[in-house]
Amino acid sequence: MDDILEALDKSLRDGPSDDDITGSIRALISHLKDVRSYDVLLKDESDILDAILIFLREQIEEGNLPSFSKCMVPILGLFTVLAENGDSKLFADYIERSSLRDRLDDLLQQDIIQGRSRRILLKLCALVAWESQWSTGEKLHDLGRKSFTDLMRNNNFQSNILEINMYHAFFTAVKREKDFGDCLNEMKFIHALVGVLSSKRPNLEDYAEDLEIWIEIHINALASDVYKNSIHSNLELPEISTQFLSECVQNGNNTLTVLLLTSMANILEGQPLNVPLNSDTVGKELYAKYKEVRDRFTNAGIDELLIRILSESDSQIVKFHAVNVASYGFGNLEEKSNSVYVEEYLNVARDFLNENGETPGKLMFIPDSDISTSCYNVIATVSRLMINDTVKDLCADEQFLKLVVKFFEKPLDVSMLLLLLNIIDHLAFSKTARSIIEKQEDFMEFLQYLGKNTPQPPKRFSSCWQDRNAEVIQVSNGILFTMKKVPTSPEVIQPASEDEEDDLVMISYNWNSKDRVRILRRKLKEADFNVWIDEEQMPRYNDINAAMSDAVEKARVVLATISEDYYKSKNCRKELEYADEMDKPVMFIKTSHSFRPIGWLGLILGKKLWHVLEEPNIEKHCEEIIDALEKLLQKKASEKAESSKKTSTPASSSKSENSNSSLKCVKEYKKFADEDEYKKWLKKNGDELKFMKSWRNKSKFNRHSVNSLIKQCTDKSSNEFLQFLRKEFNLKTPEAMTLQAALDEIVCQK
Secondary structure, eight states: OHHHHHHHHHHHHHOOOHHHHHHHHHHHHHHHHHHTOHHHHHHTSTHHHHHHHHHHHHHHHTTOHHHHHHHHHHHHHHHHHHHHHSOHHHHHHHHHHTTHHHHHHHHHTOTTOOHHHHHHHHHHHHHHHHHSOOTTHHHHHHHHHHHHHHHTTTOOTGGGHHHHHHHHHHHHHTTOTHHHHHHHHHTTHHHHHHHHHTSOOSOHHHHHHHHHHHHHHHHHHTTSHHHHHGGGGOTHHHHHHHHHHHHHHHTTOHHHHHHHHHHHHHHHTTOOSSOOTTOOHHHHHHHHHHHHHHHHHHHTTHHHHHHHHHHHOOOHHHHHHHHHHHTTTOTTTTSGGGHHHHHHHHHHHHHHHHHHTTOTTOEEEOTTSSOEEEHHHHHHHHHHHTTSHHHHHHHOSHHHHHHHHHHTTSOOOHHHHHHHHHHHHHHTTSHHHHHHHHHOHHHHHHHHHHTTSSSSOOGGGTTSOOOOOHHHHHHHHHHHHHTTOSOOOOOBSSOOOHHHHTTEEEEEEOGGGHHHHHHHHHHHHHTTOEEEOHHHHGGGBSOHHHHHHHHHHHEEEEEEEEOHHHHHOHHHHHHHHHHHHTTOOEEEEESSTTOOOOHHHHHHHTTOOEEEOOTTSHHHHHHHHHHHHHHHHHHHHHHHHHHHHHTSOHHHHHHHHHHOTTTSSSOOOOOOSSHHHHHHHHHHTTTTTGGGGGOSOGGGSSHHHHHHHHHHHHHSOHHHHHHHHHHHHTOOHHHHHHHHHHHHHHHHHO
16 A cells, blocks of 8 residues: 555645546555555545645645546545545544545635536535534535536436436435435426336346436435325326336346335335324325325236246345335235245245344345345335235244244334334234233233323333324224223213114225215215214224224124225224124125135125125115115014014013914004003113104104004005105104014014
8 A cells, every 4th residue: 555655645746647646546445445454544644635635725726627626536435435434433533633624615615616526525525524513514415405406407317317326425424315305306307217217228238227326316316205205296107117127027137126126115115005094184195195106006017027026036135125015015915826925025034033133223134135124124014914814824923923022122113113013913813823912911011001001011111112102002902902902992082972873884994995985875874874984983082993893883784895905904804803793784895896805804704795886886886785784774673573572571472472373474453452552562662762762753653653553564565664664754764674673573463
């Protein structure tokens, strides 16, 4: 190194050609990388760095801007390798000792330094700002942003693509990384990227290096929410990206394939796969936009392409990223034929977490690659994959669950905590997993604490996240609900009236079906059904799980509007499994005739009948559903009346038996003989006919009118009599069905 330093020092002092200076600096950089002597230069030979800075200032004083500009690139490279590879304390000491900040600030004040030279100077300043506290940081950021914007002013991205990419390091250094994407969004970079990716190329490899830079810029820009959200108005990008990914896979270019998969995952990151039941209007609108982005990926063929990558690629890193993208709901990983790819990923994930479970933020190289990831990223992917029943089965073992629970012993930020809770929430549907979790009593106590059911956490988990926000409380109580460890009595803000709770028909649905469900709700209300639907009733409750359980328990019938999204929603699963457990009548309504339920949903549906609610005949489908609902309620009411008759007192049974001989097959009119007999009937059916208490026109209903109804009951068909009751007494359909069943009982007993 001595020879190189001597040659460089001589060039700086004697002022030979710029080529000698730049050549000497590049030779020094190469030597430093070969022998890794960065610290020696910073500690013992830092005079040469001072000489370089003096040389730069002299060139400006002499007006020799070409020489300044030519030397700035290797000088920036030299300081970059020292900052990235040298001892950080030694580098910081040199900054202080050499007054480097003041020297660079002085250069920034020189108006003569413009264009590319100024941009390189700004990057050097940013590098120093990153390594030390610099009071001019905000000013530096403003200068850098203006310089970056000027660079792209004419949208000439192609000729400046290398410089644009270098600016990401500048914004990162001044701790304003998101501004990189904000600026690119202002200059409509996405539109230019779509044009580049969709261009026809005779040979991909000849353009690969430039394309890598374009995609790297895009990935870095996605740190900006402004840039990321602009994809909603540039929806051709998901389609073009998928098509270009197919081209890269076809050509076997793994580098571009990984970059594209990474960009897709970054676009999808943070996008909810399902809308929470208590999500506000803004959250639901945002989800609808995200779904539109995912639909564009799907329409472009991402599902088939991901399976092709997983089945054909020999690269572990490519497969790793393909599963990551598929975890956002692509690739049909729930199909049994594709479960092998999930299992491969989980095996890698288990090994990864076993080695790094103590440090959630630690980076580790993905097997067979030079690309690293963190426990957080692996946990996030596993968490998203949990909608897959195959994943639940593979993870429902003691080793994996203990591994996950161990994370809670460490301090966690809220995002990591929610990912881990989501894994537990999904696994709680598995009986095997539930029994394993229940054995860890201190963890069960911790869940009670996170759900705000107990004031203090167990000692083992005392260092974990302490701020129990609304989402943490909701998910924790959801786990406890699934595991039947909390009471289902709801915490109601505004109790419902008696009328609102009578004869409830609950609609269980996924938010993606909201438009169709709203039409069905309107039709049900027009038919006088009392409908429970989350967007109307949820505000009355403090807790989602309590609201769901309250609705299911009070419902006479649950209408399950099932779809692919319904199957993937853990909240929908909780509703339907709880309704099944409570033995509630369920009518299944497919939002698409072609939907084929699998997994847990397929098990519950079995061979039961189902209806359809889809365009273009949605109005007709609503009528068919309402007709089937009326028949179901009528059947259930008759079954209840029959059951009540069978469990009546022996004397009553004997009397009924003796007087039933002529009416068992043929209805026969016989009126109540006196008021006492009428009152006994009222008392017996009081609970079923409680809606009578709130009738406005009570005079219509007395012993004489009931005797008249008995006559009508014998003369009319069942459907005719039902419609008559609705009209005559202004009853809702379920109320009319209940009264009809009670009157049928009288006719059969007389």
